[in-house]
Amino acid sequence: MSGELKPCPFCGAGETRERVNRFPGVLMNGGDMGIISVEITHWCPAAPGQPNRNTITRVGRDMESAVAAWNQRAATPNPACAGYVQSGITEGDDGVA
Ligand SMILES: [Zn+2]
Numbered sequence: 001m002s003g004e005l006k007p008c009p010f011c012g013a014g015e016t017r018e019r020v021n022r023f024p025g026v027l028m029n030g031g032d033m034g035i036i037s038v039e040i041t042h043w044c045p046a047a048p049g050q051p052n053r054n055t056i057t058r059v060g061r062d063m064e065s066a067v068a069a070w071n072q073r074a075a076t077p078n079p080a081c082a083g084y085v086q087s088g089i090t091e092g093d094d095g096v097a
Helices: 063-071 079-087
Strands: 015-022 035-043 055-060
Touching (some): 035 063, 055 063
Antiparallel strands (some): 015 035, 035 055
8 A cells, every 4th residue: 555544534443445446357468457446445333323334435546546535634624515514404304405
């Protein structure tokens, strides 16, 4: 792996796996066809009140960009999201106007 993964921002632990998706087949020289994408998938531990373990997946074109995507954190809350977060969702409201 190229680069350390930061701990999960939600649980700080859990289980994390990397998956490299490659083009199928083999080159004439025996080499592989290259990487399509790399997925980093994380499962937080089960928590009371949650229907199942929360899963987070970040994807990159290679391991370095997948690790960078996982490690990305907002320095400050995005003001554009403030209204959505503050509006909340009430029971039975699917959020569609
Ligand atoms: Zn977690």
